[in-house]
Amino acid sequence: MKSLKNHISLIIALFTVLASVQIYVAVDRTIAAYESHLKNDYSVIVVANKAFTPQEFKTMSSMIERSEPISTAQVLERLKGEMSEKNLALLKLTLPKFYRIYLNRFPTPHEINGLQKKLQKNSSIERVEGFSQTHDTVYKLMLLFKDVVQVFSIAIAAVTSLLILKEMRLWQFQHAERMNIMALFGAPVWLRSAVLFRLAIVDAMIATLILCFSFFIIDYYAILTLPLKEIGISVQLFNFINDALRSLAISLGISIVLTFTIVMFHREEE
Template identity: 75%
Template sequence: MKSLKNHISLIVALFTVLFAVQIYVAVDRTIKAYETRLKNDYSIIVVANKTLSPDEFKAMDSIIDRSEPIATDQVLQRLQGEMSKKNLELLKLTLPKFYRIYLSRFPTPEEISKLQKRLQKNSSIQRVEGYAQTHDTVYKLMLLFKDVVQIFSIAIAAVTSLLILKEMRLWQFQHAERMSIMALFGAPVWLRSAVLFRLAIVDAIIATIVVCIAFFVIEENGWMDLLLNTVGITIDLFDFLQDGIRSLIIALSVSIILTMTIVIGNDEEE
């Protein structure tokens, strides 16, 4: 019963580490998906005194993906009853050209500032509006949320690793007599500690399976999808191939490295 309790303790500890890592991965995916959505929706308005082609805009900065002219026909139609046809034609010729510029990726506030300066260096461009204040607020909130989750995940991983070390020391004490007998017969350290490595590997596999089941339940429940859909985002919280393999590698790495730490430390004491 005591051995089972130790197994459960290690499985729960490894599960906590894997769950924290996966939460960070899911948050990172969410932010990237939101960045893509913002990139598609975000645009810069440019006012020019002459017609500019998409290639001319792209030559100004590599971050520019495409440009499209903003039609002024609606404005002119509203003035048809108030101005003569001749004056309308004259106004159409003198009216500035308006363009909407889309970017190839979601820019940082610094990139927006640099882009505005490069555009304004062109003599044909009269004004550039990048809505930097709104953009800065959204972008900084996203980065703050990601940093908080990262710090939280690292803290959980560090504390949980100490708990795993404690559990493995208990395993070592439980198998101390067997390991001592094997040492008397000249068994090498890795062979004496084989039981510890075997237990660590088995618990790592079990913890990975439990994480997969947990995220499967979350996916099937659908409440996270509803939350993400409210901001127009659809992502896979858990990819059972990619994330499952990553979780298994992390669990095995943590278990084996911490077991080696215990074994090497005990061997040096002897």
């Protein structure tokens, strides 16, 4: 209990770094899932003066997943009472072909422009509507959110790393006497600082366990996944193998590097 108390600040700091990284990863996954959700709803409308097959559209851009013609029958039906049969038949002949094109991923605004240009190179295509304005707003909002979370995570990681460094300096003072005594009897650096490394490794493991437990609770009680499901996003916020291993590697990396730094800067008492 006493030992846990001594290291609680390091554990909290490490947990904060891990949590900020995990939140960034979770946001990234959520945005990727949302992109996929948007992709299914998103399409480009093409107006052409001749009929195109789905295969012909596919050859125009690798982004195109599938295409379907938009039927004009409904429009012509509505005009039946207002126009003569002859004019209607003429209109039917001269009416362009409309196509809805679905993409294999949610495009960036730049990709939409590129796609529009590619399609318009074909002389039979009269007009391409990418709905870039609507699309642009949603996408930019999403990217802004992602960037804010990223900056926030980096800031937290930087501040907590400094806190960890300070905490480890306190450890150094606590352990300096023992390290000096061991040095007097010829202990090599690794043996003198073995306790520091052991403590750092144990704290890194505890911080990772707390992170896993926290995300298990969030997952188990569907605290975040349920509201996301309600807006059509199905996402795994914490992968218990990959994310746990990555978190362990990060916390071990930070604590070992910082301990190593402290050990290297330790000056033997004269």
